[in-house]
């Protein structure tokens with residue numbers, strides 16, 4: 001391996017590494033295997049919970065089990081990992097965990113209070129059954145159960161006027177939380193984000209001996225990936241099932257790739273091209 005060309009890859013899951021409809025990563029397998037063969041770490045950065053991501057860690061060819069869950073609320077490292085001085089990390093559920101968000105109970109409490117103040121019609125995953133979450137998200141019942149094992153954020157539906165939504169967002173903000181807007185759901189959580197967590201992981205790698213050699217790549221398809229894409233040397237903006245790409249203004253000197261393939265096919269295409277370009281594929 002050429003030590004000058006080490007890739008550190010950050011990836012979103014749904015619509016990026018996983019097919020938007022089938023949740024399959026099969027089209028990305030050649031590049032996933034090549035990454036592993038070259039010893040390059042792949043970091044999952046998702047809105048999904050730890051419980052949803054763990055089964056994927058067993059299925060994917062990976063060199064490291066480091067991942068970022070619940071939209072950047074927590075970074076899960078190997079329990080033996082060292083963290084730089086000044087970084088708080090706790091041993092929990094077999095991981096060394098860096099918590100950037102707020103505890104689920106605190107998030108629920110803030111959401112409850114906000115709901116009352118704004119008299120808003122809000123329904124969170126806590127208020128739903130596994131079956132209800134499955135119906136709402138299109139996940140199967142097992143995955144829906146895992147999606148309800150929340151630690152730091154609460155997805156919710158909201159029905160009401162723009163004014164009420166504005167009230168919700170402002171009150172959550174006031175309580176030190178944030179409200180992210182997804183495709184069909186809103187997410188209440190602490191003031192974390194995929195970008196902040198990604199930046200922290202990049203710093204962990206770069207502060208290790210020889211760390212300046214890492215070239216960083218981020219792949220994502222949606223607005224909540226924007227700040228993660230901004231952290232990397234190379235941003236890969238994924239093609240969506242409707243054939244379009246999200247609008248993205250690159251950072252100065254940043255290389256942007258817009259693959260032709262959709263979801264995992266585009267993932268395969270861009271990561272293989274990058275490995276090739278850096279001379280890691282023979």
Ligand SMILES: [Mg+2]
Nearest residue numbers: 012014015222
């Ligand atoms: Mg996505």
